[in-house]
Amino acid sequence: MTVVTKYEDGLCLSLLGNLFHAWHRVGRLDDTTYFLQVVGCDSTWRCKQHQQQQHSQHQSSQHRESNMTSNEKIGIVGSGFIGRSWAMLFASVGYDVCMYDVQEKQVSDALQEIHRQLTNLETTGLLKGKLTAAEQKKCIRGVTSLKECVQGAKHVQESVFEDLEVKKKVLTEIDQLVGPETVVASSSSCIPPSKLSADLAHKANVILAHPYNPPYYVPAVEVVPAPWTSQDVVARTRAILTEIGQVPVVLTREHPGFASCRIQYAILNECVNLVKSGVISVQDVEALMKHGLGYRYAWMGPLETAVLNANGSDWPTPQKEQDLGFLCGWDASESPCQI
Template identity: 55%
Template sequence: MGGQRIGIVGSGLIGRAWALLFASAGYRVQLYDILESQIATALDDLREELQQLEAKGALRGSLTAAVQFELISGCTQLKELVQDALHIQECVPEQLQLKRSLYAQLDELLEPQTVLASSTSTFMPSLFSESLKRRSQILVAHPLNPPYFIPLVELVPAPWTTEEALERTRLLMLALGQRPVVLKREIQGFATNRIQYAILNEVWRLVSTGIISVADADRVLSDGLGMRYALMGSLETAHLNAPGGIADYFQRFGGEIAAVSATYGPTPDMGAEAETLAEIARQCEELVPLEALPARRAARDEFLTRLAQLKRQLP
């Protein structure tokens, strides 16, 4: 593993997080960015972050912070980044044209043994790989923020991605201590955002019709459903909630679920519903003023660190 090289394209928030994850498992990581100054800033930040994680006892892997930092270096040439790489993780901004032109460039450089994975949260891999020579080596590996504390990675193949590229990436994610899930084929929103948006839609409808406040709608998740979901998903939850397991659960409650679901109403167009948006923003900002967002993000990360530790202690 020590000699295997990982290339990261784009050294912003997510590129840096991937650098930490790969280094924690002993991979040599090169960070590339279109802005050279950004690479230097990223390396400084990573050194500091590793030291802080170590001081807090939250450093992943068995190597010290100093050793992990030694594994990470900057790189100013795409060609050099791609050479002999086992895996390239793309983390440039979420703009389709930008991704398309970058993938066209990478296509000329990519070697046959390299898997090229995009961190994109919205673009299906076929959208930026269809016309490429190396398209069978390209897929999506979508993390959740902050990836250092949330282990899920969604792996999404294009119709032409090989099973081998998918399986190799799955094993690589496991080697990092991440928890990959594999979609059998691409779909808009992948699995995570489809489920997340279903929740957002209903929360929006409940708040906009005056049924519940923003604070209480969020507490339905944080103090209720989310307590279970940190351990098990919605299907296992159902499986445990009826004496005869999940088949029994849906036989008992399927009719009720369908009846409630039929009352949901149309999908909200959140950006266009100015009045509801202003009201939701007002309530959210009352709970967490904009100037308090950094502190609240830090609290979230602290909580997720402890939750991740707790989950690792469980059998």
């Protein structure tokens, strides 16, 4: 049985630590109940979370409505795993979510899966927001008309197949249907936003909002502007992501690989090098990340860790300490290593 440590937003550290292992091993991440069994969350924890959720659900309708948005429209283009996750997140705070796909069966299957997930999330105490699962289900509808999906939307989240030409085609169609006030965000994990939006009429309104998989459980979202993306759009994207419970990480400019992929591949490259060199086994490098660095980085980032973890050693030097302290937001005159 996995030891459960409570984590913010009703999650637990063990849940995050075993998330991708469970996902890849069983291929059933959409099934919340089964997923909790795989990661070993204990029944007492689930019961406590369920009781807390029930308490929240029985609050007065007036209190719930005070936590809802003004029923503004959100367009979700693409009903795959990422699109469904976005729909659930926006519905959690009461947005009017309109999800598009090209075929009626794709749309109906996606809605059915969303309804199943919301029910399971409520049962296990992991449902986000103040609204009940039934109320959130009512916030989400599906269409096969792109025009119906995006026209009049405050924010459009494109989540189609990760292919440059496909995304450019879809974004061009969206651009022709939306007005100058609509923010259009792409969920792309690696395509620079400048390549997606260069030829669009409303290119200043296009931005990249790359979620971490699975978005409903992992809150970080990488926000990357194109050179011509307006600062107002950056601010509005940050605000709406924060509103739905995500944690926006904003790059000042686009960069090959963005930030997350570059950090991930730096780690992956070194892990592969160590294994190929015979320094460590595959099993042990996995254990090192899952039970060592992974736990630490869930609470503190690498720069903060570097400053706080060097007390009494030769590193960091005063200059390095000040540099890292500045990056982490500490006063350079106060030595973090003396805390």
